[in-house]
Amino acid sequence: MTKSERALRQKIIDLCLEMNRSGLNQGTSGNISARHGDTMLLTPSATPYDQMTPEMIVTMPLGGEDGEWHGPLKPSTEWRFHRDILRARPDAGAIVHAHPTFATTLAITRRSIPACHYMVAVFGGNDVKCCDYARYGTPELSELVLAALKDRAACLMANHGMIALGGDLDQAMWRAVELETLAKQYYYSLQLDGGPMILSDKQISQVLNGFSSYGRQFERNSD
Template structure:
């Protein structure tokens, strides 16, 4: 990858990092994001407020977990690496702690097919991974399992992850997952949510596939 291309990706991480708090996805320095880059990935540094991160602060980590940078990568770099290793279709990852997704994750609930927008997950649910301590290989393995055949997941007692063909799509998906989590939480307070049938979910997935949501498109379509 050329230096100018890597610079553009670094700038993209900075730009999307600035959107995490206004979008309601994160607070303070919580959460992290990455973009696949050459033989590794670029990831936000550890412990720096998003408003203070510069392109030079973004850390390149190779697929062996090595980095040569004065900044430390996010403590969650392992699951970023392992998602990229397991999923060649994924080119960007957003991890955040938004309130409704995290509340459901604390209850260790999957998000079922409550709305046709469940198709953003690439399947009929958004799974909740098992709980392990943050930054560990065990957590990374659990996340990869929860993302099998999916583009997003919740993380037990922790938060959520959304992936995409690019940073724009991963961020868009993260916002949609939090919206679904909020809708599900409200519906549970009213009564018993009525779930879509398998046929209805399949139809939604097919329509979303035609829009290009599950493919390597640069744009994220409206609905």
Template sequence: MDEAALRREIVEQARRMNALGINQGTSGNISARCGAEMLITPSATPYETMRPEDIAAMPLQGRRGTWRGKLRPSTEWRFHLDILRGRPEAGAVVHTHAMYCTTLAILRREIPAVHYMIAAFGGATVRCAPYALYGTAELAAHALRALEDRNACLLANHGMIVVGPTLAKAMWLAVELETLAKQYYLAMQAGEPVVLSEAEIAATARGFATYGLQAPTADE
């Protein structure tokens, strides 16, 4: 996908995540790898008025924090940049304040294997990273640790992050993660959730590998 097409897709997906109900207002942000650069949604710009030319571009290597474009990049550019730098298999990062993911993050709960679809995220849990102020290097470091061997995490008292090989896959994972969070939250209201074993999740992961649902790894 060339840069112009990727810029259009970022705008489309930013609007879509609000339409899907997994984000509110301008609280979330999206980035995508584009050659030697990262394209990222601009700071505090309503998605309905955002245009492809408003998307900021930042170099993946070299001096951190430099950018080109009409508008400043999202205040969360640090964890987007660090994830794309450290995960060569990653093509896109989606961050939202989805309701149920954020509720669990406020409780500082990880998501256990209450449904086999958790295998799509790389393991038997989706971890919750410790709290740090938004936009800081500390938050980026916490996120990177929580994402080790995973393609999603929660951010304490904040929201969620998903990582995908493409922007379309990252958005699909974001919807799946919010679904898992909702299922876990509702199950806790009804009783004690039954958690699947690591062996059961590993078996699911092997099945997913045959039709493209496996979590991305550095070897892919």
């Protein structure tokens, strides 16, 4: 294992710990992956984050057979959508999946998040879509997630949780935090008389154009 690969593996563990400290996730229900050459580095299944070591992070070939993996522990049961996203999205270098309270609450009601705030544009368009339901770990879920992520850098998963993509681990985590913040704002706005006022496509397009020169965190992901 090279020094750079070990650092990437440790970064995955550090962000898993951060997810739980911040309340973005609970227990071992979330998982994080990162592209490493022609492989994917992924958190192992059912392993407490505070017990993980870099050697426990699973390696999966992006071009390998279904389920092929290397390491002392089995990969997360959600390995399939991580692998399929990285295969389909060359712009994605990392993926954060978690079950944060507000994003998951909206996903339980199968609601997409509309342009209730201009920050929806950090995910690439005028909404964050909620994909339909399929059981965790299945090819069907992977297909639904990929469809919801078309031209987007995040999605909700019906009766499940959320996914955020980034060019690297830091950007993916930043987007995951932004998504839960947006979900919380949208949830509370639904409780008020009249509900949220939704920005127009033109207004969101202006925001997207502004983000293009604002900084790398705001770079738009696209297919």
